[in-house]
Amino acid sequence: xxxxxxxxxxxxxxxxxxxxxxxxxxxxxxxxxxxxxxxxxxxxxxxxxxxxxxxxxxxxxxxxxxxxxxxxxxxxxxxxxxxxxxxxxxxxxxxxxxxxxxxxxxxxxxxxxxxxxxxxxxxxxxxxxxxxxxxxxxxxxxxxxxxxxxxxxxxxxxxxxxxxxxxxxxxxxxxxxxxxxxxxxxxxxxxxxxxxxxxxxxxxxxxxxxxxxxxxxxxxxxxxxxxxxxxxxxxxxxxxxxxxxxxxxxxxxxxxxxxxxxxxxxxxxxxxxxxxxxxxxxxxxxxxxxxxxxxxxxxxxxxxxxxxxxxxxxxxxxxxxxxxxxxxxxxxxxxxxxxxxxxxxxxxxxxxxxxxxxxxxxxxxxxxxxxxxxxxxxxxxxxxxxxxxxxxxxxxxxxxxxxxxxxxxxxxxxxxxxxxxxxxxxxxxxxxxxxxxxxxxxxxxxxxxxxxxxxxxxxxxxxxxxxxxxxxxxxxxxxxxxxxxxxxxxxxxxx
Amino acid sequence: xxxxxxxxxxxxxxxxxxxxxxxxxxxxxxxxxxxxxxxxxxxxxxxxxxxxxxxxxxxxxxxxxxxxxxxxxxxxxxxxxxxxxxxxxxxxxxxxxxxxxxxxxxxxxxxxxxxxxxxxxxxxxxxxxxxxxxxxxxxxxxxxxxxxxxxxxxxxxxxxxxxxx
Numbered sequence: 068x069x070x071x072x073x074x075x076x077x078x079x080x081x082x083x084x085x086x087x088x089x090x091x092x093x094x095x096x097x098x099x100x101x102x103x104x105x106x107x108x109x110x111x112x113x114x115x116x117x118x119x120x121x122x123x124x125x126x127x128x129x130x131x132x133x134x135x136x137x138x139x140x141x142x143x144x145x146x147x148x149x150x151x152x153x154x155x156x157x158x159x160x161x162x163x164x165x166x167x168x169x170x171x172x173x174x175x176x177x178x179x180x181x182x183x184x185x186x187x188x189x190x191x192x193x194x195x196x197x198x199x200x201x202x203x204x205x206x207x208x209x210x211x212x213x214x215x216x217x218x219x220x221x222x223x224x225x226x227x228x229x230x231x232x233x234x235x236x237x238x239x240x241x242x243x244x245x246x247x248x249x250x251x252x253x254x255x256x257x258x259x260x261x262x263x264x265x266x267x268x269x270x271x272x273x274x275x276x277x278x279x280x281x282x283x284x285x286x287x288x289x290x291x292x293x294x295x296x297x298x299x300x301x302x303x304x305x306x307x308x309x310x311x312x313x314x315x316x317x318x319x320x321x322x323x324x325x326x327x328x329x330x331x332x333x334x335x336x337x338x339x340x341x342x343x344x345x346x347x348x349x350x351x352x353x354x355x356x357x358x359x360x361x362x363x364x365x366x367x368x369x370x371x372x373x374x375x376x377x378x379x380x381x382x383x384x385x386x387x388x389x390x391x392x393x394x395x396x397x398x399x400x401x402x403x404x405x406x407x408x409x410x411x412x413x414x415x416x417x418x419x420x421x422x423x424x425x426x427x428x429x430x431x432x433x434x435x436x437x438x439x440x441x442x443x444x445x446x447x448x449x450x451x452x453x454x455x456x457x458x459x460x461x462x463x464x465x466x467x468x469x470x471x472x473x474x475x476x477x478x479x480x481x482x483x484x485x486x487x488x489x490x491x492x493x494x495x496x497x498x499x500x501x502x503x504x505x506x507x508x509x510x511x512x513x514x515x516x517x518x519x520x521x522x523x524x525x526x527x528x529x530x531x532x533x534x535x536x537x538x539x540x541x542x543x544x545x546x547x548x549x550x551x552x553x554x555x556x557x558x559x560x561x562x
Numbered sequence: 563x564x565x566x567x568x569x570x571x572x573x574x575x576x577x578x579x580x581x582x583x584x585x586x587x588x589x590x591x592x593x594x595x596x597x598x599x600x601x602x603x604x605x606x607x608x609x610x611x612x613x614x615x616x617x618x619x620x621x622x623x624x625x626x627x628x629x630x631x632x633x634x635x636x637x638x639x640x641x642x643x644x645x646x647x648x649x650x651x652x653x654x655x656x657x658x659x660x661x662x663x664x665x666x667x668x669x670x671x672x673x674x675x676x677x678x679x680x681x682x683x684x685x686x687x688x689x690x691x692x693x694x695x696x697x698x699x700x701x702x703x704x705x706x707x708x709x710x711x712x713x714x715x716x717x718x719x720x721x722x723x724x725x726x727x
Binding site: 193194197205206231232256276278279330 | 648652653655656659660661662663664665667668669671722723724
């Protein structure tokens, strides 16, 4: 970067930061909502924790907003609900380990006949109810089931997910129903990243354990929500597995060397340690032949939070993911800046079980998404926000994503939707058009936080014209904090 | 918090387990049985309690502690009389957290009932009852409140919870 560019950038960021702080102070007093729009207001607080500041700061009101103002036009065929989860601690935490902590809050936009309305609600988990009774964070309840990571629809239920707890069922209007254990067949926990086979309605998921064998258990639930398969998978050592991938014939797990180490836990209080000398292992569990033993393929150490997709083609299994050559699991700015990712393709030869790797994009990316109809199949389009580390370093606060990238995997190209200055997006969610005939026939939704106005917009982009202005920009008078994962729920998909 | 839970459990481990390692005891639980491969050793909880409260090593306890240096014996005593203040409601809530349940089930594979059942429910109830006592409580109280005698699988303990010196 030239010196002049550097200065310009620095001055711009400084100016934006100043303006945003002014705006923040102003807006905290001036986002006046009508009392009928406020469901409940809770006492607010501020924290110096990196993950509770700026775009990450929690909100303290549950609101219901109708007739939201829109720039552009909401596509009239958009009928359903976009709902996204994320950590939003109700009470000031004693200590905070993002993203493992923080009460889950759902943000939903309901679309009908070209109109949109918004609602947000906390998920009333058992632990949160105890704290509401105590009117403060309770130290004994850290690392409880916060239900804060994802929300999906399966078997007519909306399920808020957290990887070390059972799913919490919520209603379509975001009322908490309670824990869902698949009729008692699921013990303790399920991943926050199950994979839906859209052809069969089967949900493929797993549970990992740090303390009891098997350290990994793979489950399949049928379209009616009954568990039809439970397969224990031996791991030589307990490990954190955040996501899985699915292809026609395989459930795919990566055993990466971020391992649970009891001695380290006792010594330093951090139970997960990066041990690259162990390498990584990719496990392929056959979906249809229950007797077949898992295939494990060793490769060099890497870490993956999220897979974009996997599919089988010409005797190979292709696995696309946000790939980290190393993972230091600490909530410090230096650790965050050192964990550089890239978009990587791992191609596994199913005959000789060798792996070849290809970097598809070396920009720092994560939170991959695609049209879920394409899960497990050869696909063309995928999306990831660019997690611009230079910007994050300048802001000294994580989770500022200034642009969204559209990948065309068939043509091996990408396009960028640049947000307005001072605006930052989150995960994208793909919504197929109702009359879709080609891969480009979909919308791309993402929450965007405007640090100048301290409010958020929901953007609806046209995949076929990705770099252009949004088809619609739905303006909220409130802020939607940076969150984690969400889903598009078609009308009638969940009660 | 998770690590506190681990520490608490490992206190119990170190309390019981370390205890195990070296000893065994009993009352609620009256005796602690240490299973080591085909061998089973036992120790009265009374001997252990005497050691914790006074530092005196009874002849029965000496059979186990003679292998330990002074420093390790002192660590064991400290671990067993380390005071905790968390009340029974807080302890119970903590033991409902899925990751803590997982931990206690793993611990229960090591700390069993005399017949070899997973000690999860016994450990949980002993923790809650100890925490319900007036004032501070210790891992020695947890051992006293264990509803049955205690059997510890030493080999499995060392493999699953490698915290011993």
